[in-house]
Amino acid sequence: ETGVTQTPRHLVMGMTNKKSLKCEQHLGHNAMYWYKQSAKKPLELMFVYSLEERVENNSVPSRFSPECPNSSHLFLHLHTLQPEDSALYLCASSQGDNEQFFGPGTRLTVL
Amino acid sequence: KQEVTQIPAALSVPEGENLVLNCSFTDSAIYNLQWFRQDPGKGLTSLLLIQSSQREQTSGRLNASLDKSSGRSTLYIAASQPGDSATYLCAVRNNAGNMLTFGGGTRLMVKP
Numbered sequence: 001e002t003g004v005t006q007t008p009r010h011l012v013m014g015m016t017n018k019k020s021l022k023c024e025q026h027l028g029h030n031a032m033y034w035y036k037q038s039a040k041k042p043l044e045l046m047f048v049y050s051l052e053e054r055v056e057n058n059s060v061p062s063r064f065s066p067e068c069p070n071s072s073h074l075f076l077h078l079h080t081l082q083p084e085d086s087a088l089y090l091c092a093s094s095q096g097d098n099e100q101f102f103g104p105g106t107r108l109t110v111l
Numbered sequence: 112k113q114e115v116t117q118i119p120a121a122l123s124v125p126e127g128e129n130l131v132l133n134c135s136f137t138d139s140a141i142y143n144l145q146w147f148r149q150d151p152g153k154g155l156t157s158l159l160l161i162q163s164s165q166r167e168q169t170s171g172r173l174n175a176s177l178d179k180s181s182g183r184s185t186l187y188i189a190a191s192q193p194g195d196s197a198t199y200l201c202a203v204r205n206n207a208g209n210m211l212t213f214g215g216g217t218r219l220m221v222k223p
Contacts, residue, residue: 004154033211042115043200043213056210090154097142097204100211102155 003027004103006091012109015081021106023074023091030095031055032074034066037088037105049074050096081110113138115203117214124191125222132186132217134201139179145211146175146186147200155200159186163206191221 004025013019025032034046048056049068063085065077074091091103114137124130134144143162147155159168159175161184167176174187188195198218202211 006154042215043202043211045210045212048210058210088152092155099145099157099160101157102147104154105152107152 003101004091004093006089006103006106008106009104010107010109012111013078013081014111015083017081018077018079020078021076021089021091021108023076023103025072025074025091025093025101025103027093027101028095029093029101030071031093032068032071033092033094033100034074034076035090035092035102037090039087043090046076078108081108083110086110113141113203113205113212115201115212115214117199117201117217119217120215121218121220123220123222126191126193128191128221129187129189130191130219132188132199132201132219134184134186134214136182136184136203136212138205139182140206141179142204142206144175144177144184145202145204146173146184147202149198149200149216151198158199188219191219193221193223195219195221 007022031050036044046060047066067075086109088105090105092100094100116135118133145160146158161177172189177184198216200216201214
């Protein structure tokens, strides 16, 4: 768990708030990912960054905005979210196509 | 579009039993397959990674097999312990791109 860290671990926000989730990896990897895990749904990939460039965006609403300033840090900026966006947001990293390592997640509640 | 299914969705066994978790996928053109463990409210812990050219991987009491042509993988847990209680997730990476497609998971409860 210490290889990939996420902050905050829990976040409660109103629909008009702006907040950011942070992920940091200490594994020297060159790819980072954001996933969303909702109740009773499989994990869904949101964004992939490889070599600091966004490679995939699975049609995620624009109220989610990722940022990858360097290979060790990944942010997810949130604004005007909806209650259905409440979920566990997981960050992961990998070296190329190899094994992905996950952080502990941020439990987000949108009121 | 790749779809991953895990059966059963939930499983309860007494301590000491050997058990098998199943994962099936619709598109056999995979790059690798990964098994994860997730404790309630926590992140994922990688258990085993099987490359498309491999048939199985072992780590301690865990053994994962892969039959690409039939679109199946199994995770075998020997001599189950209460500490094995968790949700087990299977994820497939296709040949194209970095995307992992996850199954819905199997929630395992091992009773003392």
